[in-house]
Amino acid sequence: MAGSGTFAEIIDGDVFNYYSNGQWNKSSSGKFVPIINPTSNKIHFKVQACTQEEVNKAIESAKTAQKLWAKTPLWKRAELLHKAAAILKEHKAPIAECLVKEIAKPAKDAVTEVVRSGDLVSYCAEEGVRVLGEGKFLVSDSFPGNERTKYCLTSKIPLGVVLAIPPFNYPVNLAVSKIAPALISGNSIVLKPPTQGAVAALHMVHCFHLAGFPKGLISCVTGKGSEIGDFLTMHPDVNCISFTGGDTGIAISKKSAMIPLQMELGGKDACIVLEDADLDLVAANIVKGGFSYSGQRCTAVKVALVMKSVADTLVKKINDKVAKLTVGPPEDDCDITPVVTESSANFIEELVKDAKEKGATFCQEYKRKGNLIWPLLLDNVGANMRIAREEPFGPVLPVIRINSVEEGILHCNSSNFGLQGCVFTKDINKAMLVSDAMETGTVQINSAPARGPDHFPFQGLKDSGIGSQGITNSINMMTKVKTTIINLPTPSYTMG
Ligand code: G3P
Numbered sequence: 362m363a364g365s366g367t368f369a370e371i372i373d374g375d376v377f378n379y380y381s382n383g384q385w386n387k388s389s390s391g392k393f394v395p396i397i398n399p400t401s402n403k404i405h406f407k408v409q410a411c412t413q414e415e416v417n418k419a420i421e422s423a424k425t426a427q428k429l430w431a432k433t434p435l436w437k438r439a440e441l442l443h444k445a446a447a448i449l450k451e452h453k454a455p456i457a458e459c460l461v462k463e464i465a466k467p468a469k470d471a472v473t474e475v476v477r478s479g480d481l482v483s484y485c486a487e488e489g490v491r492v493l494g495e496g497k498f499l500v501s502d503s504f505p506g507n508e509r510t511k512y513c514l515t516s517k518i519p520l521g522v523v524l525a526i527p528p529f530n531y532p533v534n535l536a537v538s539k540i541a542p543a544l545i546s547g548n549s550i551v552l553k554p555p556t557q558g559a560v561a562a563l564h565m566v567h568c569f570h571l572a573g574f575p576k577g578l579i580s581c582v583t584g585k586g587s588e589i590g591d592f593l594t595m596h597p598d599v600n601c602i603s604f605t606g607g608d609t610g611i612a613i614s615k616k617s618a619m620i621p622l623q624m625e626l627g628g629k630d631a632c633i634v635l636e637d638a639d640l641d642l643v644a645a646n647i648v649k650g651g652f653s654y655s656g657q658r659c660t661a662v663k664v665a666l667v668m669k670s671v672a673d674t675l676v677k678k679i680n681d682k683v684a685k686l687t688v689g690p691p692e693d694d695c696d697i698t699p700v701v702t703e704s705s706a707n708f709i710e711e712l713v714k715d716a717k718e719k720g721a722t723f724c725q726e727y728k729r730k731g732n733l734i735w736p737l738l739l740d741n742v743g744a745n746m747r748i749a750r751e752e753p754f755g756p757v758l759p760v761i762r763i764n765s766v767e768e769g770i771l772h773c774n775s776s777n778f779g780l781q782g783c784v785f786t787k788d789i790n791k792a793m794l795v796s797d798a799m800e801t802g803t804v805q806i807n808s809a810p811a812r813g814p815d816h817f818p819f820q821g822l823k824d825s826g827i828g829s830q831g832i833t834n835s836i837n838m839m840t841k842v843k844t845t846i847i848n849l850p851t852p853s854y855t856m857g
Pocket of ligand 1: 530625658659813
């Protein structure tokens with residue numbers, strides 16, 4: 362049960378406390394933010410509605426704690442991260458239960474998210490010790506008057522306070538993917554979890570608390586975006602923002618000043634299917650890539666661009682698999698579960714209605730009950746339909762039939778997004794040409810898009826983001842290069 366056993370201290374009455382300065386606190390606002398269970402559409406949890414003053418204090422304590430943490434030996438930082446990873450995995454059941462209730466993640470996927478997060482934290486600890494444990498040594502060369510009189514030593518230093526803002530679809534995994542690299546690099550963390558997913562995130566933070574990190578180093582503030590959102594992102598003592606989410610990221614990037622940003626803001630990942638592709642493999646990947654977690658993944662397949670000559674066969678194969686998807690509550694580990702909010706379901710419905718009006722072929726009947734939307738494949742989608750360009754973040758997948766690979770690439774590249782894409786073909790030469798032409802941060806050959814493994818680089822072009830994630834890239838992004846230069850009075854050697 363969430364908030365019971367080891368986690369009892371994180372709840373006060375029926376409202377979950379926020380975490381600041383090493384303590385679990387009740388907000389002075391006397392207000393709470395309700396968390397609606399997507400399946401029942403009723404309030405399931407409540408979290409504190411923090412005030413700006415409380416956010417200020419959390420940042421202040423993060424700033425103070427970071428100074429000492431930056432001087433803490435790397436192996437000690439790594440040891441604490443390993444400990445947190447182990448505690449996180451030990452508590453996978455209650456944390457997964459929160460994910461099921463808050464974001465309707467299917468039960469098994471919820472456990473996988475927690476386990477994957479523990480692995481990520483451990484990997485990050487190991488990687489950090491290596492990446493941060495070495496610097497460079499450079500010797501001056503042809504700079505006028507300085508031939509071999511300067512010796513440069515580089516090291517990586519932390520940025521300070523890192524603000525982590527993960528999205529609802531991975532409130533644990535996309536939180537630790539920011540927290541772990543920040544901590545191993547000597548930074549402190551202020552976490553603002555998504556509203557739905559906040560309780561899972563608080564439980565995860567509690568695992569870090571149990572691991573024994575210094576007081577103030579990690580804070581988790583909950584509350585309304587309208588009250589504390591801008592206050593956090595524009596705070597002068599925040600030195601770096603790592604954000605995953607939607608359009609809000611663009612607004613944050615315009616408001617924040619002179620600090621490094623790491624952002625992933627969604628995608629319209631295209632799947633290009635060539636005539637020689639293994640269609641069974643394609644169908645399996647499109648169904649998994651398009652419909653897992655009901656399509657609520659930035660990297661979900663969001664449009665299939667299929668060569669006309671193989672489209673009939675492929676659509677049939679996909680439909681056979683769609684028919685086998687189970688639909689229902691996350692507790693039953695169904696493939697398709699309710700989408701996160703009623704307004705998300707309404708938005709998906711808008712796109713479906715638009716496609717209907719403009720003549721798409723419905724491979725299944727459109728069906729919705731509350732936030733639960735049955736999986737739907739839309740064939741013969743045209744470029745004039747909203748579903749061809751917009752991101753439904755739901756279990757609805759458009760198929761566009763194409764006459765040439767160039768047409769597919771053109772459609773993919775006309776998107777404002779550029780997260781990932783994929784191409785299916787048995788010809789590696791063609792695959793490489795398509796990969797080269799697709800304007801996306803990653804192209805998968807013969808597999809659906811995906812962020813993991815978590816140490817692979819992960820980045821989007823265009824409106825899909827700024828910077829690159831993945832464990833090593835995040836460590837590099839959350840540090841600055843510092844150089845020390847030793848100057849010799851005279852050249853260290855003379856020629857002839
Ligand atoms: O932000 C990325 C997330 O939405 C997708 O991650 O692991 O499902 O590919 P993943």
